[in-house]
Amino acid sequence: MSTIDIQLQHRIEQFYYREAALLDKREYQQWLLMLAEDIHYVMPSRYSPQRDIEKRGQESFLALKDELESPSPATAPMREENIFTIALRADRAYKTNAWGFNPPARTRRIVGNVMIEVSENEKEYSVNSNFILYYSRHRNDNFIYSGQRNDTLRDYDGQLVVARREVILDWNVIEAPSVGLFF
Amino acid sequence: MATGHHFTVSDYVNDDASYIHRGVFTDERVYRRELERIFSCNWLYLCHESQLQKAGDFLTTFMGETPIIVALGHDGKLHASINSCRHRGLPVCRTDSGNAKRFVCPYHNWSYTVEGELSAVPQEKYLQNPPDKSSLGLKKVPRLESYRGLIFGSFNEHIESLDDYLGDQKFYLDLYFNRFPEGIEVIGEPHKWLLNANWKLPVENQLGDVAHGPYLHNSLIEKDSDAVHEINNHGLNCVAKAGHGAALRFMPEDSDPKDIAWGLEGFGMVMNPGMEQYLLEVQKSAASRIGEIGARCKGLTFGVYPNLSFLWSNSTLRVSHPRGPGQVEYWSWWVVPKDAPDDVKEALRINYNLLFGPAGMLEEEDSEAWTQQYIGSRIPDARDQRYYYGMGLGEDGNHPDLPGLVGSCFNEHYARQFYLRWRDEMDDIDKINVE
Ligand code: FES
């Protein structure tokens, strides 16, 4: 890895740490500023499909993408959001009567395994990262989410923003009351 | 309740169901009985016909806690069997859906056709007295019938036809399932999530509890909005037959088509104003399929006893699979008019997954209410405090245009009727004819 790469790696990791910190501190309005105005935020649903027997013996036999329902007219992804719907969720957290946020979410995000690919467009990076999100609701109502994020980060006048995010959770049957949190 | 008192169904549900005991939602023995008397005896929703198109197409689901494979057989017929090997009980199908000729059990590799027959026992060539394969097929769901593409199964061989079971609920189901020129289709796999609540809580909510909208969901639905006024002015809870329900807005005869067309409300329109044209087009011909009265009905929530729900504006069918008194595995499918252009479907999807399903902003509040109601139902010193289900008691009756018992959308008669039927079935020993 060249020096530049290490700097870039550092820069992007710091971006994610800051993002996680803002979200855990419930500073969602600050966090919104880390998103591109044209952000595309999706969460495919995940199921157990029948595997293609022709591919047996090959890695493609277990291709992750075959388990995902990413947005297309023929699928039912769990989330597909834009800046408007994300902001709507963020605003709700500060209302007295948004009962999903009362008491407010106690969360802890750990982001790691950050892998960067520089795309043809110099101003954009494809970044994969993994996360563990611990979520504590009422009393002892506690949940752990694990998953992957496939992002496109855009360098916008020297400032990074998330232009695209795909969140892949590791459940078939979801064991939490909501996957509407910010991942 | 004094200790030693023998609890009967009338202690759980009083005679007019205006009071419901908390144990209905929590007691293990109630739950065990429900599996036998409710889930093994009624028609249960399995899937929609659009999910099984070619011979060999299959999907897995549940009837109560019983794992089921539903398949379109190579004989062109529908088959539903219990997903459990006759040898030692392992599931023979381990995927959510697909297309197959056979299912091979992992343990000793007995194999079964998608129709459920045992087709091969690899060990038989080493045996002098091989097993009689013809008697060792997967246990079949003995009754399968469908209405407007909605496929139901029952373990009760003697159950009335699905047609009779639904009765006038067919009128209400038609409002959506027969509204569109090409019918509807289910798209994609269901979303599945576990909630720490009794299975009846989501069912009851979506059977007709429209009244909670601007309260529980006040952060999204303002009490003074047009949508809420419309519900307050025109909202009705209709019970075609005890246990089923349909909450809808019955719009005046001179309504603007925009006010009665299906799907024109909600976020989808903001995302794609172009969908208006398609939906108004549908509205023009709706009366030819569902009648003038039907075309004036704008649905809200529907339920088919015991555990199927449908949300009108949010394009979603759901089933509440019981997992013990305190847990439900909730399944939710996205449904659309089949002939809608792709961009209209995608816009309609926003009304589903932004608001309902596991990431839904409204549903995360509903599920919060259900899990908290479950917790509330377990409070030991509150066991003598039955829940009040009497709102609107005696205020429902016949309606000049709509079938069944009709009350205002604040009338909880849909829930009272549900629990009266439930009480009957829980008590009716003769109903048990499942081995
Ligand atoms: S358990 Fe299925 S083959 Fe033995």
Ligand SMILES: [Fe+2]
């Ligand atoms: Fe609700």
